[in-house]
Amino acid sequence: MKRSHFAREIIELIAITLLLFVVIRFIIHGYHMQSTSMQPEVGSDAYVMVNRTSYMFTRPQRGDAVVIHYPPDPNTDIMARIIGLPGDDIKANGPHISVNGMVLNETYVQHPFNPESKEWKVPANSYFVLNDNRSMTDDSRRWGSVTNDMIVGKAIVVFWPVNSWHIISSHSTVFNQVKNTP
Template identity: 35%
Template sequence: MAKQQPYKKEPSNKRPLEKKKEPVKKKTTLGMIWEIVQTLLMAAVLYFAIDYCIARVRVENISMETTFTEGQLLMVNKLNYKFSEPKRGDVVIFEAPKAPGEDYIKRMIGLPGDHVEVKEGKLFINGNEIVEEWIHEPMIYTGSWDVPENSYFVLGDNRNHSSDSHSWGFVPRENLVGNAFFRYWPLNRIRIINNEIVLPGEEEIAAIKEEKNGTGTN
């Protein structure tokens, strides 16, 4: 019986199929210019969107020492007061009522309806003594103020060296620019700014309101 010869595959003369290379589209000068224009437009839109929401301010005087010193740079939320109410303790930027076109930076102390009093070097809001960690010397002036509707009472943290509501009056609501929320210069002093003043009983009232809003009524 003859041995079966192993099957040998005949060599093929066909070459393997090669993938067709897509021609590389060369960018025309006009196309490159259009891409640059698009990039510039997007950058401009982004810049103006950020500028509409956030301002960058430089501390120019000593009225907020030692919290903020001259030359420090802050970011200001310009939208906050368009959708929510100012809070006591906010660091606010506003157009000075007595100097149109000039912005001041101060501490929000009194809200509409508040009774603010300074006596014996201490601050009182609605009869409650306020202990402020950012104050390092007692106030040398005295006075009492009832904050009217749509107005605010502001003071500099450097109380005895600040031009503020104790000397020239209240800040109208429409003069508020926004609240400083972040210090980004100098680098070794970077921090989020949040110093709310909460009066006795306000936390309990806020908790009750939140509970009511959470349960809701039909």
């Protein structure tokens, strides 16, 4: 009788361990962000928890902070914020970014910066992403929109260093006024 109890407990322990492994490995994953591209929201050398299944049933939204495969080197992952959805018209003019004619009041950007006035049309199944640290122009302003398959997942929380722990905001109030394209 004691043997069957012990065997059942071992099987339960193995099942729980496998379940935790699957959750940690395939659903939620930690990424080490080494750049300052998302400051002040995410500091340099921070570790970010990313939900890799977040877009299996829903589409990315404006304001989502996402980890993407870096277009010039897809073996490297970077973090950026979705500004434009498929079909959106994006315009950079000095310190301002407009989406579908609406100038964004981006409270999360400390130093607005766009080195040149330019306009983009976001293609189907693509997203226009920008860094929060706008002086770093290595984003869609340089290499264009990113496709669905380049998005790794939605950044949820900064978990390291511990004193920087916080939930990553989508700043939805910034994008509430933007009208979707038909």
